[in-house]
Amino acid sequence: xxxxxxxxxxxxxxxxxxxxxxxxxxxxxxxxxxxxxxxxxxxxxxxxxxxxxxxxxxxxxxxxxxxxxxxxxxxxxxxxxxxxxxxxxxxxxxxxxxxxxxxxxxxxxxxxxxxxxxxxxxxxxxxxxxxxxxxxxxxxxxxxxxxxxxxxxxxxxxxxxxxxxxxxxxxxxxxxxxxxxxxxxxxxxxxxxxxxxxxxxxxxxxxxxxxxxxxxxxxxxxxxxxxxxxxxxxxxxxxxxxxxxxxxxxxxxxxxxxxxxxxxxxxxxxxxxxxxxxxxxxxxxxxxxxxxxxxxxxxxxxxxxxxxxxxxxxxxxxxxxxx
Ligand code: PBG
Numbered sequence: 526x527x528x529x530x531x532x533x534x535x536x537x538x539x540x541x542x543x544x545x546x547x548x549x550x551x552x553x554x555x556x557x558x559x560x561x562x563x564x565x566x567x568x569x570x571x572x573x574x575x576x577x578x579x580x581x582x583x584x585x586x587x588x589x590x591x592x593x594x595x596x597x598x599x600x601x602x603x604x605x606x607x608x609x610x611x612x613x614x615x616x617x618x619x620x621x622x623x624x625x626x627x628x629x630x631x632x633x634x635x636x637x638x639x640x641x642x643x644x645x646x647x648x649x650x651x652x653x654x655x656x657x658x659x660x661x662x663x664x665x666x667x668x669x670x671x672x673x674x675x676x677x678x679x680x681x682x683x684x685x686x687x688x689x690x691x692x693x694x695x696x697x698x699x700x701x702x703x704x705x706x707x708x709x710x711x712x713x714x715x716x717x718x719x720x721x722x723x724x725x726x727x728x729x730x731x732x733x734x735x736x737x738x739x740x741x742x743x744x745x746x747x748x749x750x751x752x753x754x755x756x757x758x759x760x761x762x763x764x765x766x767x768x769x770x771x772x773x774x775x776x777x778x779x780x781x782x783x784x785x786x787x788x789x790x791x792x793x794x795x796x797x798x799x800x801x802x803x804x805x806x807x808x809x810x811x812x813x814x815x816x817x818x819x820x821x822x823x824x825x826x827x828x829x830x831x832x833x834x835x836x837x838x839x840x841x842x843x844x845x846x847x848x
Pocket of ligand 1: 730
């Protein structure tokens, strides 16, 4: 006898009612905007597979970040495109590298903005892998001190949060130990804990110039078929000292976001990656989808699945209302 006593439509009949019973929302304070920092000054290099996204030199990224800050965006996430690449990614821990200089410049210009740095070697190695190579393998343990050095360099530059994305085992612990040893015990780590080996990173690799020159990342990033394994990854990262954990990509892994949220009482980030952005952009450019509706809907889906922090190339556009 549910109907006609109960009518679900009653609470949908006006915006006032819908707003009152709305369960989830996306606020600028939930959003993080990624940027690709490149050498030079006055440089804005459009990324062809990500319309609206450019590689930006330090001065330009500082301007863009202050627009993000004005819109109330919580933070920015920085990736570096260095001048020089080599086999061990040495420029990753160069205190005068593009990311290190951008951190300092953004902190100065926009003190309210959180500056998060991506800690990984793939943008800095000439082979494009996220660690050092021994034989045909990405060597786990030999990579750890290099990641710790990179994180320390970001810390010295003034980063508010460091975010390791390499997927080496033990890297959160190695970074935590190095930070603590150098008196950065209060600096949080946001770990890319459940990072899948995803085709949706395609456009990023053009943006960050980080495509692997041989092989792929299957020996260190997660198999898309797995979900229980994501919980183990998160558990281990928390044990090693991660403060915030992440699931990446977002939309194809909403089930994983939900199970991490239900299992662990810690802040959870989700990354709407380059391919997710490019799909929505491409369909919008063709007039096939209404961009602002589908962007809002996709971010809401990620929030509803359980993410607290949304990393998205749309962050500033959503916060300003441009999209
Ligand atoms: C670096 C890294 C990648 C992304 C974030 N950090 C690329 C990769 O693992 O190949 C992808 C982000 C995106 O696609 O937007 N390891």
